[in-house]
Amino acid sequence: MRKTWRNALPRYLILTIFMLFVLLPISGMFLSAFKTDTQIIQGPFSLTSSLNPENFERAWITGRFNVFFKNSVFVATVVVILSVFLSTLTGYAFGMLPLPGKKWLLTLIILGFMVPFEAVLIPLYNLMDMIGLRDTYWAIILPQVALSLSFGTLWMSSFFEEAPKELADAAAIDGCSRWQTLWLVLWPLAKPAVTTLVVLFFVWTWNEFLLALVMVQDEALRTLPVGLAFFQGRHSGNIPLMAAGAIIVAVPTILVYILFQRFFIRGMLGGAVKG
Amino acid sequence: MARQNAAYPGESKWKGWLYLGPAFLLYTIFVLIPLIGTLYNSLFRWDGFSANREFIFLDNFKQLFTDSEFLNALKNNLIFVIFFCVLPIIIGLALSTLLGRIPIKGLTFFRTVLFLPQIISMVVIGVIWRWMFNPVFGPINLSLKSIGLGGLTRTWLGDFNWALPSVGAVGSWVQYGFCMLLFLAGMQRIPQEYYEASSLDGADQWQQLKSITIPSLRPEIGVALVTTIVAALRVFDLVFVTTRGGPGQATMVAGFLIYRTAFIQKNFGYASAMAIVLTVIILFISLLVRRFQQRDEDKS
Numbered sequence: 001m002r003k004t005w006r007n008a009l010p011r012y013l014i015l016t017i018f019m020l021f022v023l024l025p026i027s028g029m030f031l032s033a034f035k036t037d038t039q040i041i042q043g044p045f046s047l048t049s050s051l052n053p054e055n056f057e058r059a060w061i062t063g064r065f066n067v068f069f070k071n072s073v074f075v076a077t078v079v080v081i082l083s084v085f086l087s088t089l090t091g092y093a094f095g096m097l098p099l100p101g102k103k104w105l106l107t108l109i110i111l112g113f114m115v116p117f118e119a120v121l122i123p124l125y126n127l128m129d130m131i132g133l134r135d136t137y138w139a140i141i142l143p144q145v146a147l148s149l150s151f152g153t154l155w156m157s158s159f160f161e162e163a164p165k166e167l168a169d170a171a172a173i174d175g176c177s178r179w180q181t182l183w184l185v186l187w188p189l190a191k192p193a194v195t196t197l198v199v200l201f202f203v204w205t206w207n208e209f210l211l212a213l214v215m216v217q218d219e220a221l222r223t224l225p226v227g228l229a230f231f232q233g234r235h236s237g238n239i240p241l242m243a244a245g246a247i248i249v250a251v252p253t254i255l256v257y258i259l260f261q262r263f264f265i266r267g268m269l270g271g272a273v274k275g
Numbered sequence: 276m277a278r279q280n281a282a283y284p285g286e287s288k289w290k291g292w293l294y295l296g297p298a299f300l301l302y303t304i305f306v307l308i309p310l311i312g313t314l315y316n317s318l319f320r321w322d323g324f325s326a327n328r329e330f331i332f333l334d335n336f337k338q339l340f341t342d343s344e345f346l347n348a349l350k351n352n353l354i355f356v357i358f359f360c361v362l363p364i365i366i367g368l369a370l371s372t373l374l375g376r377i378p379i380k381g382l383t384f385f386r387t388v389l390f391l392p393q394i395i396s397m398v399v400i401g402v403i404w405r406w407m408f409n410p411v412f413g414p415i416n417l418s419l420k421s422i423g424l425g426g427l428t429r430t431w432l433g434d435f436n437w438a439l440p441s442v443g444a445v446g447s448w449v450q451y452g453f454c455m456l457l458f459l460a461g462m463q464r465i466p467q468e469y470y471e472a473s474s475l476d477g478a479d480q481w482q483q484l485k486s487i488t489i490p491s492l493r494p495e496i497g498v499a500l501v502t503t504i505v506a507a508l509r510v511f512d513l514v515f516v517t518t519r520g521g522p523g524q525a526t527m528v529a530g531f532l533i534y535r536t537a538f539i540q541k542n543f544g545y546a547s548a549m550a551i552v553l554t555v556i557i558l559f560i561s562l563l564v565r566r567f568q569q570r571d572e573d574k575s
Contacts (some may be wrong), residue, residue, distance in 0.1 A: 011374055018370060019388045022452060026391065028414060029403045086298040099291030112306055114561045116509045118533050119554040122543055123312030124305065126323065146305035149298050172283060178290065207396040209512040210530075214538060225398040229516055232402055239406055246399045257394045261387055268393065268453070269460050 033243035055244035059231070063241075065248050067220060068227035071137070072206060072252075075223055078141050079205040083148040084197050088190070090149065091156020092182050096168060112150035117210050125214055139215035140223070144208060148201055155267070159193040160186070196267040199260045203253050224249045313554075316547035323543035335548035345549060347524050348532045349556075351439060352508050355528065358443030359450055359507035364499050366447075367454030368492075371462055372484050389452030397449075401516025404445045408432050408517075432518050438525045442517055446507065454499045461495035462488065497568040501561050508557050529553045 034052050059065045093099050124143055128134040133142075163186055171181040187194075212223045222230070228249050235241050257264055283290075292299075317336070320329040339345050379385075392400060407413050408431035416428040431441045469487050478486070489496070511530035514520060520527035520535075529549060537546035 008379070011379060014370065014373055015379070015385045018366075018451075018455075019385050022391055022448070023388050025403050025407050025414075025448075026395070029406060032406065086301070089294040090298045093291040093294035097291035097294060098286070098288045099295070100288060105295075108302075108307070112302065114505070114558055115306065115310060116505075116530075116550075116554060116557055118509070118511075118530055118550045119313055120306055120309035121533075122316060122323070122537050122547055122550065123309035125538075126312075127304075127309065142301065143305045146301045149302055153298070178283065178286075203394050207394075207398075209396070209398055209515070210534070213515075214534075225396045225512070228396075228398050228402065229512075232398075232405070232516060236405070239409070239412065242402055242406070246402045250395050250399045253394050253396070254391070257391075258387065261390070264394070265386065265390060265456070268390075269457055 029243050030247060032239050033247050035240050037238065037240060039240075052240075055240045056248070058241060059245040059248060063227075063231050063235075063245060064219070065224070065227060065231075065245060068222050068224045069248065071221055072224040075137055075140050075144075075212075076202055076205045078137070079144045079148065080198055080201045082141070082145045083152055083201050084194060086145070086149060087152025087156045087197060088182070088187070088194070090153040091158075091160050092186070094153060094157035095160025095163070096165075097178065109150045109153055112147060113154075117147070121210065121214055128215060135216055135218045135221060137221065140208070140212050143211060143215075144205055148204070152197055152201070155197055156190075156193065159190055163189060192263065195260060196263040199256060199264045200267045202256055203264070206253050313547045313550050316544055317551050319544040321544040322541045323537070324541070331544075335545050336552070338545070339548055339552060344524060344527065345529070345532060348527045348529045351526060351528050352510070354439060355443055355446060355507040355510055356504055358440070359446040359510070360500065360503035362447045363450035363454045363503060364496065366451045367458050367499065368484070368489070370451075370455045371458040372480065372488060374459065386456055389456060391452070392449040393453050397512035398516050400445065400449060401513050404441075404448075405432065405517055408441055433522055435522055435525050438518055438522060442513060442526050445513060445517070446510065450503050450506065454503070457495045457499055458492055461492045465491045493568065497564050501564050504560055504564075505557055508553065508560075 033055055036052060094102065094105075099105070120143070125134070128139040133139045167185055167189075168181050171185045176184065206223075207225060208223075209225045209229070212226045213229070216222060216226070219230075228245050231245050232242060318330060318332055320331050320335075321327075407415055410416055410428070410430040410433070413431075415431070419425060419427050429437050432438050434441075465487065469491075470483060473483055473487060509530055510528050511534065514526055514528050514531050515534075518526040520531050530553070533546050533549045533553065536542050536549065
């Protein structure tokens with residue numbers, strides 16, 4: 001017992017060093033949010049005697065993070081619902097239905113996987129302007145959904161390919177239509193796959209910056225990352241205030257990640273290897 | 276296919292398209308058509324708003340290849356490949372080799388933390404590191420001073436020589452946990468006997484890494500290469516928040532230059548040409564890595 005511990009010790013030491021290297025900047029920033037301007041100079045890990053919530057109040061109200069938060073929640077919710085619904089349909093079509101042109105479609109999907117936002121951004125901007133959607137939530141939501149579909153389709157189709165075909169056949173014999181088989185028989189089995197998709201889409205949408213920056217100029221419609229970037233432009237010297245803003249942006253994704261990390265890591269690692 | 280139709284006699288073979296339809300429509304309108312639009316726009320001199328649109332064919336591209344600003348941005352992107360890709364993969368391989376394949380108690384906790392940079396908004400990461408690098412009250416300079424190395428303090432992000440490696444280091448910080456966990460997960464697949472047999476034959480850890488671990492991790496290394504190289508070429512948020520390309524052009528990257536040329540300088544045609552060049556480079560590298568992987572899979 002003692003010997004195994006001694007063997008494991010160097011491993012833990014290495015892991016701890018590299019973990020601290022990640023953790024220290026993040027936690028240092030978190031601590032800063034509770035300090036006053038003058039306490040900052042005493043070093044990143046000087047603890048304050050009084051936890052000071054003032055910065056959060058200022059960021060939330062004066063900095064309008066309450067508005068940005070609401071915008072982010074709305075955009076992320078709609079994107080997640082639409083993308084998951086559509087990916088389920090396309091994944092079902094790819095995994096279980098007759099689909100002429102499948103090979104050709106797959107090439108298109110992989111294209112969507114690799115194309116950077118920059119490659120579509122300028123025409124998208126003109127398009128949104130033309131149809132009157134620029135400076136609305138939809139200018140962020142629709143392209144974000146469209147670009148999520150590549151990953152979503154591949155992810156869900158691999159679920160449907162592995163799902164028991166006998167079950168779908170049995171449902172057909174019992175008189176279920178394709179539609180009913182999907183939602184009544186297969187959907188309940190898809191829970192883990194769908195959870196992964198929900199978590200990934202949420203985090204990606206929440207953090208999306210370039211699209212939200214370009215499509216929305218109206219400050220009242222900004223999402224949190226864009227709001228934070230402009231906030232930084234105005235208050236870059238005020239570290240505690242910046243830290244408070246950064247925490248408001250980061251905490252929702254960190255919470256979702258901690259609650260669903262099994263699904264998240266499986267999606268990031270597994271999806272990556274498959275893709 | 277025959278079996279599927281057996282369960283649904285008389286079903287149209289186009290049924291799948293019914294399910295594909297709505298998604299395909301969205302994808303066409305918001306990805307495919309804009310992609311063609313960028314290609315089309317790149318042949319014009321256009322401010323993006325007026326009807327004054329002049330067809331200049333490939334002149335934008337000709338100009339690009341002598342545009343020192345654009346070439347400098349691409350060079351910076353390439354330097355970022357070292358920081359976003361090469362370093363994290365080396366660190367990831369080294370760490371996962373050191374950790375070995377023996378189950379580690381509490382690995383879940385370490386895994387959770389190491390993955391954190393992947394889920395935090397790049398804007399937040401930029402804010403964090405601007406504070407870390409702050410010349411007056413940033414933890415890096417404060418620590419250097421406190422251990423008597425005050426001579427090493429810099430203005431990091433404001434320094435012409437240090438800004439690029441400083442932002443690059445943030446990229447390494449974001450990516451190494453991802454690479455490490457990817458490789459650790461892949462190593463669970465390698466049979467322990469390979470290592471045992473090779474150590475009986477007198478192979479040391481370095482030889483094992485070269486002849487067992489790296490070849491077996493080929494799919495994971497391929498994924499790490501594509502993901503991190505694409506991240507290095509597409510970097511935008513981080514530069515926007517930390518340096519805005521400065522000081523001077525020291526940290527200017529293609530993504531930021533495209534944004535500035537299009538949406539600040541209103542030169543949509545020229546920015547589209549830049550976007551096309553960047554996209555071609557990204558597609559080329561992704562396909563190249565893919566091709567290598569497939570050839571290796573065929574061999575084995």
